[in-house]
Amino acid sequence: MKASDKRVDVMQAALELIAEQGFHGAPMAAIAKKAGVASGTIYCYFESKDALITELFQELEGKINGTLREGYPVERPLRERFLYLVRGLLRYLIAHPLHFRYMEQYFNSPYGASMRRDRLLGKSGNHDQDILMEIFAEGISEKILKDLPIVVLFSLAVGPLISLMRDHIFGFIVLDEALIKQTTEAYWDAIKR
Amino acid sequence: MKASDKRVDVMQAALELIAEQGFHGAPMAAIAKKAGVASGTIYCYFESKDALITELFQELEGKINGTLREGYPVERPLRERFLYLVRGLLRYLIAHPLHFRYMEQYFNSPYGASMRRDRLLGKSGNHDQDILMEIFAEGISEKILKDLPIVVLFSLAVGPLISLMRDHIFGFIVLDEALIKQTTEAYWDAIKR
Amino acid sequence: MKASDKRVDVMQAALELIAEQGFHGAPMAAIAKKAGVASGTIYCYFESKDALITELFQELEGKINGTLREGYPVERPLRERFLYLVRGLLRYLIAHPLHFRYMEQYFNSPYGASMRRDRLLGKSGNHDQDILMEIFAEGISEKILKDLPIVVLFSLAVGPLISLMRDHIFGFIVLDEALIKQTTEAYWDAIKR
Amino acid sequence: MKASDKRVDVMQAALELIAEQGFHGAPMAAIAKKAGVASGTIYCYFESKDALITELFQELEGKINGTLREGYPVERPLRERFLYLVRGLLRYLIAHPLHFRYMEQYFNSPYGASMRRDRLLGKSGNHDQDILMEIFAEGISEKILKDLPIVVLFSLAVGPLISLMRDHIFGFIVLDEALIKQTTEAYWDAIKR
DNA sequence: GATGAATGAGGCTTCATTCAT
């Protein structure tokens, strides 16, 4: 409990600063100060700023994956499984707005760009993504979904989700349960045949 | 025509550098070099880097607005007008990938954040957006579109468009006319009642 | 005369600080301060600290080369040419003690190590050295000098020269003309058959 | 025997790292790691990095002194005694290249500079040096050696030895017994009348 | 208007040393 404390503190401080102000607004000194440690201490746990940023991203990704895996209704119809995933993701992001904003910053940066390229070549490493992809593949072959490239279906479903999360965070809308239900059904409408 | 040449050169250089490498990869010295002017010269035309970035954004926004206004089929049915706009936007972005990437950089940065806040309070200033909003308002009252907040319809339609553009730029897909047609119809499916 | 000033000032400041205190005692900030410029200014003229150090070394080397080339008695006997070179070198170093100490620092550092390796493989690039080598080769084939590897003759001649310069700089001895004459003859004794 | 193990380990680790990579390449953490102890442990045995460096130097110096004292032919002629010493030194350094490189690093650093100053004022503390000095004093008064300051004779003899050791370590030459014999005789030629 | 040398605050990282355990 002791040794881990500072590492966690640093990650939390980095999460908050980067999510709220971007990488630009999060110099190592500020992260250290917010975490209540000395600058050098960060380097006891992370090799560099890049490493901190990447590990934090992977941590958040892992948490989301874990959350979505729980209770995933493997045996239910495609539509239900799809809605389970996107709703689960949406609820998670609403509950953890900092995670959402951090991941957005990450994707929109050299870090995210190189990661995307890696994943394009190798395997995804991202569980939700994998599960969604499988759902899409199944849906296409069973003629439930539109006959489009899987990547396209992915964008049709996740693109609006991201966009709505932004509106929610900026306060343009309030994503309550009713709206979650309605918008996720709209994603389905976009991809279903 | 001579004096304003340099202003244009600077904006073009900034566009290319920022679109391709992000704000991080576009120091003023690099922009000046690429534009073929001296560093100090930039400050003859722009008060600061922030000003350059913002003016460039507004310039691009204006160009897109102008393009979309042309030939807008005011008298045609709602669906057609919607598809006209999103397809026009998509084709414009495909033809001008640097504009797309620049605007993404812009939205995902302190600049974009404050802009969004401004627009939330005041008026949009963005023409396409306004037109789309009007289409949505009309569609809701005529019970053609889902009864959701206009902002939500906007995200349902534009979110996937952005996401697909990214896939296109990263080379995951090729947005040819067939795919443009199919995907934009999917946006319509997402918002239509 | 203006543009060059600062570059020269920086090199002079670096020379003095590094010669007197070693690389450790010459942070860029101190060099800048001593040169009367801002830290960043150094980077207008040198790409990095390494570049500054290397360019300064090459500058000093060039000066010595130039000095020794002047008046070199090509037509005189071997012994005379040898003495001309070592005495010229010794007088130069006595007149420019900072140059000597700087070059010692340089040779005794990662910079010098990699340089030596480079020179071992490629060509020397150092004129005096080349001339001395030629003298040695000639002396061996004419049976004037000991039949030893050229590198060994070089060390037999230059090793004591360096060592004496150190003594001189530390004030253990005063290398006046008499002593220059005597010691350089001793180098000759060491290498002559 | 157990307690002093770590002290020895630390000194050995410091010797290797500093000899091979210079002071720059030997942070305390690296020394500790190589020695298999914790960073803080070093401070149980040495007050500071400076102290470690100095004590290590003195240790090496002592070892060399001890080696050279053994079998020193007090009763033999001057030339023989001289050759005994320089050859012994050369053989020792060839057998212990890390010692040589460490001492070079040491001499060429603020540590060495202040040491030299100390020795100039006080007494030498270095046994070999003392013995050599005595040989030189004797040789001068008996008109066997050149009539030069003792310090100068020292440099004439030891300067080339150091220089040759460097060539040997860098692989430019191989100091085998034949070369040892020849080069040490060359030192003698340099100092003998 | 145009230049580009100069500035210096601010960013990331290293490392000798300390100290609570």
Place this chain on the structure above:
DNA sequence: CATGAATGAAGCCTCATTCAT
């Protein structure tokens, strides 16, 4: 004695901006 996490001063370098020419 031994540990190694923690410290923070200090080092190298970048870059938006200014200003004398």
